[in-house]
Amino acid sequence: MGSKKKKVGMGQWVLTGSMGLYALICLLPVLLVVVVSFSSNESVQHKGFSFFPESWSLKAWEYIADYGTQLVTSYKVTIIITTVGTALSLVIMGMFAYSLSRSVFRLRGFLSILLLVTMLFNGGQLSRYIIYSSMYHLKNTYSVLILPGCVTAMNVIILRTYIQSNVPEALVESAKMDGAGEFRCFWQIVFPMMKPALASVGFMRAVNIWNEWQDAYLFINDDARTPLQLLLILIEKNIDYALNNAKDIPAAEYMELLKNLPQETCRMAMLLTALGPIMVAYPFFQKYFVKGLTVGAVKG
Amino acid sequence: MKGLLKNTWKNRTLFFMALPAVILLIIFHYVPIAGLVVAFKKFNFTDGLFKSPWNGFANFGYLFKVGDTAWRLTRNTIGYYLIFTITGTIGNIAIAIGINEMIFKRAAKYFQSMMILPTFISYIAVAFVVKAFLQNEIGIINRFLIMMGGENYSFYLNPRWWPLILTLVKTWKGIGYGSVLYLSVLTGIDHALYEAAAIDGANTWQKLRYITLPMLVPMVIVMTLLGLGNIMHSDTGLFYQVTQNNGLLYETTQVLDSYVLNAIMSSVDFGMTAAATFCQSIVGFVMVVGTNLIVRKISPEDALF
Known part of the structure; x- marks a missing residue:
C-alpha cells in the first residue's frame, strides 16, 4: 500500500468512486439549502425543491435583509452565548483538569469520582426542567443556555489526559521551585501548552452551544433572548399554526396569508445564515478535533 | 482522613481551581438527581418540588x-x-x-x-x-x-x-x-x-x-x-x-x-x-x-x- 510505482488497479477506482459519491451525499443537503435560498419562489412552487431551479432570485435574501430584525437579535444572542460559553467552559474545565492531573493533590481521587458519576447517572429531563425553572428561576436567562453544559466529564477527561501525556510533571515542579504558585504554573505554563486540546474541546463545545435547541425551547420565551435555533423552530411552528387555523377563512384571504408567510426560499436563506459560520470555521478546526477524539479514546 | 485534610489545605490553590467546576456539577447535575423524588410526589408548581405532597407508588400505577x-x-x-x-x-x-x-x-x-x-x-x-x-x-x-x-x-x-x-x-x-x-x-x-x-x-x-x-x-x-x-x-x-x-x-x-x-x-x-x-x-x-x-x-x- 502507498507505493507509487504500483499500477492503480480497478478496485482502487471503484473504491475511490464510491467513497467520493458518499462524501458528495454528505454535502448535498447543504448544497440544496444554498441552491433553494437563491431560487425564485415560483420555481419552488412549480418545480418543487430542486438542485436545478427554473429561475434564480435574490428575493429571499432581500426579504431577510429588510425584515430580519429578529434574525439580527437572535444572531447576537447565539454569538454571545457561544463565545462566553466556550471561553468560560475552557477556563473552568482547564483548571479542573489541571488540579486532577497533579499527583501531589490527594483530593483528586474523590473529585474524579464526583466527575465520573455524572456519566453514569442523571436526573432526567423532567426533574432537570422542574429544578432549573422553579427552584433556580433560570427561565429566560443567558445562564440557562451557558452554564448547565459548561463542565462535561468527557471533555475534562480529554483535557486531563492531554496534560498528563504532554506536560512533564518535572516542568511544573521546577517552576514551583522557582517560586511560581500553582495558579501561575497553570495559567502561564500549562494552559498555553494545552492549545491543541483546547482547540478540539473548544470547537466541539462551540458547535454544541451554537446548535443547542432543547434548553432554549424549554426555558426561553423572550424574543430578546431567542437564539438562532429556537428562531428556526418558531418560524416552522408559526407557519404550521397559520396554515392549520386558516382552513375556514375565505380563499382570497387564504392566498393573501400564504403570500405573507416566509416562503420556502426565505426559510432556506435563514437556515443558511444559521449554518454558515460553522461551515466556515469547520475546516480550520478539523485537524484538532480528530486528534482530540482520539485522545479521548485513550482512557485516563 | 486527617492527612487528606492537611494535604488539601496544603494544596488549597488546586482545591480552589477545581471549585468552580465542582459547584457547577453539583448545581446542574447532582441536585436534579435529587429531583428524581418527583416520581413519588403529587407534583404541583405552587408547592414546588420538595413541598408537594407524597404520592407513594401511584405514579408508577399509571405506567401500567x-x-x-x-x-x-x-x-x-x-x-x-x-x-x-x-x-x-x-x-x-x-x-x-x-x-x-x-x-x-x-x-x-x-x-x-x-x-x-x-x-x-x-x-x-x-x-x-x-x-x-x-x-x-x-x-x-x-x-x-x-x-x-x-x-x-x-x-x-x-x-x-x-x-x-x-x-x-x-x-x-x-x-x-x-x-x-x-x-x-x-x-x-x-x-x-x-x-x-x-x-x-x-x-x-x-x-x-x-x-x-x-x-x-x-x-x-x-x-x-x-x-x-x-x-x-x-x-x-x-x-x-x-x-x-x-x-x-x-x-x-x-x-x-x-x-x-x-x-x-x-x-x-x-x-x-x-x-x-x-x-x-x-x-x-x-x-x-x-x-x-x-x-x-x-x-x-x-x-x-
Whole structure:
C-alpha cells in the first residue's frame, strides 16, 4: 500500500468512486439549502425543491435583509452565548483538569469520582426542567443556555489526559521551585501548552452551544433572548399554526396569508445564515478535533 | 482522613481551581438527581418540588394503566437503539476501511472532511432539509415519484416508512464522525502483518478478513459496551424535530425522551412522566454499572472505573 510505482488497479477506482459519491451525499443537503435560498419562489412552487431551479432570485435574501430584525437579535444572542460559553467552559474545565492531573493533590481521587458519576447517572429531563425553572428561576436567562453544559466529564477527561501525556510533571515542579504558585504554573505554563486540546474541546463545545435547541425551547420565551435555533423552530411552528387555523377563512384571504408567510426560499436563506459560520470555521478546526477524539479514546 | 485534610489545605490553590467546576456539577447535575423524588410526589408548581405532597407508588400505577403507551415507548426506544448501534457500527467500519485503503491519500482526507460535516449540522436544520425531501407535492422524493408516473405519498401522515427514514438520517449524520476512532485503530496496525500475508499469497479480501477485521474487534466491543448506558436515551433532535413531533407518526417514532419533552411542553400531568423518567434513570444506571462489570471481566484496562 502507498507505493507509487504500483499500477492503480480497478478496485482502487471503484473504491475511490464510491467513497467520493458518499462524501458528495454528505454535502448535498447543504448544497440544496444554498441552491433553494437563491431560487425564485415560483420555481419552488412549480418545480418543487430542486438542485436545478427554473429561475434564480435574490428575493429571499432581500426579504431577510429588510425584515430580519429578529434574525439580527437572535444572531447576537447565539454569538454571545457561544463565545462566553466556550471561553468560560475552557477556563473552568482547564483548571479542573489541571488540579486532577497533579499527583501531589490527594483530593483528586474523590473529585474524579464526583466527575465520573455524572456519566453514569442523571436526573432526567423532567426533574432537570422542574429544578432549573422553579427552584433556580433560570427561565429566560443567558445562564440557562451557558452554564448547565459548561463542565462535561468527557471533555475534562480529554483535557486531563492531554496534560498528563504532554506536560512533564518535572516542568511544573521546577517552576514551583522557582517560586511560581500553582495558579501561575497553570495559567502561564500549562494552559498555553494545552492549545491543541483546547482547540478540539473548544470547537466541539462551540458547535454544541451554537446548535443547542432543547434548553432554549424549554426555558426561553423572550424574543430578546431567542437564539438562532429556537428562531428556526418558531418560524416552522408559526407557519404550521397559520396554515392549520386558516382552513375556514375565505380563499382570497387564504392566498393573501400564504403570500405573507416566509416562503420556502426565505426559510432556506435563514437556515443558511444559521449554518454558515460553522461551515466556515469547520475546516480550520478539523485537524484538532480528530486528534482530540482520539485522545479521548485513550482512557485516563 | 486527617492527612487528606492537611494535604488539601496544603494544596488549597488546586482545591480552589477545581471549585468552580465542582459547584457547577453539583448545581446542574447532582441536585436534579435529587429531583428524581418527583416520581413519588403529587407534583404541583405552587408547592414546588420538595413541598408537594407524597404520592407513594401511584405514579408508577399509571405506567401500567396506559400499558399501550408504555410498551410503545419502550419498544421504540430500545428498537431504535439496537438498529442504530448495528447500522452505526457497520457504517463506521466500512467508511474507516474505505478511507484507509484508498491510495489517493489527499482525496481521502477531503472525503473524510466532507463525511464528518453532517455531525455539525443541527437537527433543526436537518429537519428543514428532511422536509424538503419528503414534503407533499414539492418535496424531492414526491416530485420523483410523480415524475415516474406514481402518486404523491404523504410521508407526514403515514408512520410506515419512518423507521427507515430516521435510520438513514441518523447514519448519514453520524458515521463520518464515528469512523474517526476506527480509522485511528487501522492506521496503528503494523504493516509488516500485511506484507507477511502478501508473501504467503493472501489477496486483498483475505487480508481484510483475517487481519483488519480481527484488529477492530476490541474497539467494537468497547464502543458497544460504552453505548449500552445510553440504551434508554435517544436523540430528541431526531425523534422530536425531524418528525415534527407529529402525533400521526408516534406509533413508530415516539421514544421516551421525546415523550417526556412533549409532556413538559404541553404541561400535561407530570405523574406518569415522572415515573417514566425515574425508570429511565434507573435502567440507565444499571446498564452502565452492569456493563462495566462485564468489561472489567473481559479487558480490565478498558473498564471505566
